[in-house]
Amino acid sequence: MKLSKNELKEQIFSQLLVYQAFWSYDVHTLSDITDNILIEKTLLYGDVEEILLLFRVFTIQEIREVWRNSVIPDERFYPRNYYLAKIFLISKTPQGISSLYKKNLVVMKNLTAFDFKLWNKKLK
Numbered sequence: 001m002k003l004s005k006n007e008l009k010e011q012i013f014s015q016l017l018v019y020q021a022f023w024s025y026d027v028h029t030l031s032d033i034t035d036n037i038l039i040e041k042t043l044l045y046g047d048v049e050e051i052l053l054l055f056r057v058f059t060i061q062e063i064r065e066v067w068r069n070s071v072i073p074d075e076r077f078y079p080r081n082y083y084l085a086k087i088f089l090i091s092k093t094p095q096g097i098s099s100l101y102k103k104n105l106v107v108m109k110n111l112t113a114f115d116f117k118l119w120n121k122k123l124k
Helices: 005-018 035-045 048-057 060-071 075-089 094-102 108-113 116-123
Strands: none
Touching (some): 005 048, 035 075, 048 060
């Protein structure tokens, strides 16, 4: 059975509630937040499963826009941004995402050399 986009969003939202990703919001239902907040909190706090679900609900352009505008500027999440870039947001297709993930291409040793601001400009 194929789930609708709303059902997938509910699934993501429910898991993010377990992770307490909305600790700074008065959130009780999915309708209490915008799509951009759902994307942002999934990118910041979601596990691989939730992030992959994002790509079934939203376009890569929508996800990249939120990532670029809301996640990258927050320097507290520099390691997470590197992970997101390498695993999810460099590839343009969900198939590419899956193959990158399966090959375990997370390379944290070059973290400080990765320039998100320069890479961000290349996305535009």
